[in-house]
Amino acid sequence: MPQMILLTGSGISADSGLDTFRSSGGQSLWALYDADVVCNYEVWEENFELVHEFYSKRRVELAGVEPNAAHKMAAEWQKRYGAELITQNVDDLFERAGARDVVHVHGRLTGLRCLSCEAQWDWGYRPFNPAEHRCPCCGGLHEVKPDVVFFGERAPLYQRLWERLDSLSHEDLLMIIGTSGNVLPIAGIARHTRAVTVLSNLEPEPTIPENYFDHVIHGRAAELAPRLDELVKKILD
Numbered sequence: 001m002p003q004m005i006l007l008t009g010s011g012i013s014a015d016s017g018l019d020t021f022r023s024s025g026g027q028s029l030w031a032l033y034d035a036d037v038v039c040n041y042e043v044w045e046e047n048f049e050l051v052h053e054f055y056s057k058r059r060v061e062l063a064g065v066e067p068n069a070a071h072k073m074a075a076e077w078q079k080r081y082g083a084e085l086i087t088q089n090v091d092d093l094f095e096r097a098g099a100r101d102v103v104h105v106h107g108r109l110t111g112l113r114c115l116s117c118e119a120q121w122d123w124g125y126r127p128f129n130p131a132e133h134r135c136p137c138c139g140g141l142h143e144v145k146p147d148v149v150f151f152g153e154r155a156p157l158y159q160r161l162w163e164r165l166d167s168l169s170h171e172d173l174l175m176i177i178g179t180s181g182n183v184l185p186i187a188g189i190a191r192h193t194r195a196v197t198v199l200s201n202l203e204p205e206p207t208i209p210e211n212y213f214d215h216v217i218h219g220r221a222a223e224l225a226p227r228l229d230e231l232v233k234k235i236l237d
């Protein structure tokens with residue numbers, strides 16, 4: 001059976017109302033906080049309380065949104081074709097749409113970890129309050145970090161992504177949805193893979209030459225889900 005990998009970025013969750021780092025304005029959390037301060041591995045410990053305030057607010061925001069048709073479609077592809085879901089998104093909307101074993105290469109908003117004892121734990125949608133909360137394993141505080149990959153931080157799961165991409169053959173499908181190509185080298189990935197490639201973004205991105213893809217569909221992921229499904233069926237069935 002052909003393999004399918006679905007690689008996604010923030011565009012897919014933007015349709016659920018989650019603001020993204022690159023398309024934020026007005027009252028977006030991204031406009032209220034300086035990402036170079038609250039998402040920066042070099043300086044996060046100096047800004048410990050602000051970092052936790054920002055991520056606590058993002059968890060509350062996440063609790064208030066729902067998975068959309070594209071998340072549900074992805075969960076359906078997983079059931080139907082065993083699709084592997086690899087996402088740059090830190091939200092849990094794929095899981096809430098019924099998907100399992102989602103590979104979060106940039107970590108998870110609902111998790112915390114302790115850099116001191118290497119514990120990782122689920123925190124749900126609660127605020128983290130440095131005045132009362134501690135690492136459940138070592139009791140430490142100042143190395144408790146959101147389980148999200150910050151700018152300048154190593155992303156260990158990239159290795160998994162490269163290995164899985166290398167494993168694809170010409171009968172497999174690599175679908176990429178909602179990513180700007182500013183973080184992952186989407187153009188290079190599309191150029192070098194042996195798989196059939198589908199790109200679906202809201203609009204053309206300057207960093208992604210679309211002629212590297214076999215199929216390109218522009219629009220909102222949530223609205224395009226049925227069209228994308230037709231294409232997937234044509235390629236894999």
Ligand SMILES: [Zn+2]
Binds near residue numbers: 117119138
């Ligand atoms: Zn600890």
